[in-house]
Amino acid sequence: MSPRPPWRLAGALAFTLALLAGCGSSTASTGAAGSEGAAQTRVFKADNGDIAIPADPKRVIATGYAVPVLIEAGASLAGISTWQRGVPLMTDADRATYEKLTKVAGETAAETNYEAIAAAKPDLIVIGVPKPVLADVDMKRLASIAPTIHIGPTVPDAWRELSRRQSDAAGRLSYFEAEKAAYEKKAGELTGKYRDALKGLKFGHVGSYGDVAKGTFQREYARSWGTNIAQDIGVTYYGEVKEKGGGSKDVAEYSAIEELPDSLGEADVITYSVQPDGTPNAAIKHVLESKLWASLPAVKAGKAFPLRYTEAATYRSATQTLDAIDQALAPLVKP
Incomplete structure (x- = not known):
């Protein structure tokens, strides 16, 4: 979404998502078939391809545009990038969450701390930066840590679909639908x-x-x-x-x-x-x-x-x- 400040250039439930554009479908578990406690996965259609991700992620890393979305959604976040320009738009509760979360990256994609991400032991990494700055992110290195998906912005008004997909990836689509409904009610009025x-x-x-x-x-x-x-x-x-x-x-x-x-x-x-x-x-x-x-x-x-x-x-x-x-x-x- 150039030209913008850093991170812009330097925005149904899990198993019914196949009905929605851009969402993945559930697949077999990552363990042996029928094994008790094996983590279930599904294939998610991300900007970087079809990626097998946890159906119910427990430790999510979020960067860029994914940060405010997943904080609001109440996702199980293990770490985030900083997102200073969005802080004034946060509620007091969301800001408190933002402040206490471990920061594993800075305001630019180049400020990604791979050691900190690995130490957070994530089961899903959501990269929410524009495609032009994705070259500053070592996606292969991240993928070696945990399933890594890129869901980045294009034109400015794409935040609607962007936030839906990011919420979906984190298993929080029901949150998204509730917030969307509240917004549309206000807009209608x-x-x-x-x-x-x-x-x-x-x-x-x-x-x-x-x-x-x-x-x-x-x-x-x-x-x-x-x-x-x-x-x-x-x-x-x-x-x-x-x-x-x-x-x-x-x-x-x-x-x-x-x-x-x-x-x-x-x-x-x-x-x-x-x-x-x-x-x-x-x-x-x-x-x-x-x-x-x-x-x-x-x-x-x-x-x-x-x-x-x-x-x-x-x-x-x-x-x-x-x-x-x-x-x-x-x-x-x-x-």
Whole structure:
């Protein structure tokens, strides 16, 4: 999902999963047929192939996008990578779990501690990093420790399917369905609330990963980090990238600040990403302080709104994003 910070580039029960795309099917036990206490396995369709994994894993290692998902799911985690950018989106209970878990890798794929992973004695390793950085992970070495599956992100809005597959691998699909249902209920309520207010409006979004030194801003289109959750309540983001480059480059691009009028001049409403505490980072400040920003029709009309929690990559955290979107867009609803 390039270009992003480290780990982005440097998101039915177990035996009925054959009915779901991407899930594995149960197989024979790893012990002798019929032997009491033998661990049962199933074949899981991972990004790195069909891998035999425990049907009920007891000691799971998670990295990258798999970290917040499996913490929320209550998976039997034996170790995780750090995931600092996701900490502000965690509940107090999830954050406490995150803090106490053994860290076996850092913020980049290259910071994988193989000795620490082996010492944790896992029965399953879930690698949740983008494919482009998988080259920084010694998958053969990990596979020699325990069954290792890669389930990594592609385009930003793929966190929905990504989190489903990761929950499935850890034997926690029932959790996933409950969180998904709660999210969809909330999204449905907000869709009804904003249906009339959003009718016919064209939205644009400014992302938080522009490069101030290079004088660029990030324009995000539909299915990107700052847009995909708002789309679930009926927001329409217009336009598309000039040249698709795969992954996140299909839904976001970087342009010179001078191009703000051409990029967002047609927007009826503009949203922009802010940090969890509601403050803009340096890249967003660079845009907001520009005279060109002040000249945009949407800004002049008082229809530029900050969005928090645009980094959400699980249904639980995305429910917080829905609340933030509701708060931001409330001025569009007539009293």
